Amino acid sequence: xxxxxxxxxxxxxxxxxGGRRDEAARVLAxxxxxxxxxxxxxxxxxxxxxxxxxxxxxxxxxxxxAETAKPILERLDARPFLAILxxxxxxx
Numbered sequence: 001x002x003x004x005x006x007x008x009x010x011x012x013x014x015x016x017x018g019g020r021r022d023e024a025a026r027v028l029a030x031x032x033x034x035x036x037x038x039x040x041x042x043x044x045x046x047x048x049x050x051x052x053x054x055x056x057x058x059x060x061x062x063x064x065x066a067e068t069a070k071p072i073l074e075r076l077d078a079r080p081f082l083a084i085l086x087x088x089x090x091x092x
Contacts, residue, residue: 024054025061032065042076045069049081052088 028051035044048069051062066085073082 021055021059025051025059028054028065029061032068036068041072042078045072045078045081045085049084049088052085057088 028047032044032047032051035041035047046069048062048065051059051065055062057063057066069085070082073085
């Protein structure tokens with residue numbers, strides 16, 4: 001199908017393996033927030049892609065990360081990142 005290779009519905013991405021989904025969600029959310037707090041907005045946006053790929057696009061933490069990232073990417077007109085976010089970050 002027309003999916004980015006990072007898109008995984010099973011939540012078996014990097015930190016989500018071995019039942020550590022809560023830990024993965026926490027680490028991703030904290031990382032994104034630290035980048036935002038530090039004024040590094042663009043670098044905070046790809047965390048949403050990682051969250052969706054790691055936790056699954058329907059996970060509440062991934063949804064929040066995507067909702068945070070999308071306006072940043074839109075303001076920057078970062079179309080390639082928006083396209084990836086649309087594929088991996090849209091609830092399925």
